[in-house]
Amino acid sequence: MGLAEKRKKAAEYIKGNYSFDTSIGLILGSGLGDYSAELEDSISIPFSDIPYFPVSTIEGHSGELVLGQKYGKHIIAMNGRVHFYEGYTMKEVVFPVWVMKELGVEKLIITNAAGGLNQTFRPGDIMIIRDHLNFMGTNPLIGKNDKEIGPRFPAMTEAHPHELIELAEAAAENINLHIMKGVYLAITGPVYETTAMSKFQRLIGADAVGMSTVPELIAATHAGLKNLAVSCITDIVKDNPGEALTHEEVIAVAQRVKPVFKKLMDEIVKMI
């Protein structure tokens, strides 16, 4: 079965459970999935129930789709995502984005946990992604182009529309949150950076580094969606050999930031 048919089947299944048109999509990253609990009149569907949907394998990503409404808007939220480092193909990683497109989503909010490279950042900071660098060495559009979704050679200068960045800044101001803005660099993971690598990443202008988001941004931009991507800075990438980052540390900071992150998401959803 081709990808087009698969995404249609997945979308049909979701439509069978939630009949409203959803215009806003949310992808909630590591430890940040709580916002889906804020949706009203919601239903949740485990990823494993949806035909052809990839199922997450890692801790901190529960893997369910939550559909509901907030401020009169119908929202489809992914509580958890799958990553390239788990062994999925790039096309599997972004399959949910294509399903969202099929369901009528026009705006996509993507969140993640990321390591801070910018020396002015502190763990717990929140950063609006104003641009990205793809260091994954591949991307989800390699292979036959699906013209039904988008053009063969999509421009990526539109991946982070100004109006949504400005909206997120205004949302942060409304809740008195000092928010950062910067460039997100994606690596495949699952390894964290070496000291030499993070030095290089800083040198080329990255403010934060993580193992997700860029594939989804590429697929969504190709599909004509308007994106807003936000990082929770869970750690400052270590400069000294001997200082080791752990996944537990990342999850602990994401947990601590949850309340403010949720507040920001809510304000963004209200304003969008």
Ligand code: HPA
């Ligand atoms: N590096 C890569 N990915 C990450 C990091 C990091 O320091 N922190 C959270 N995700």
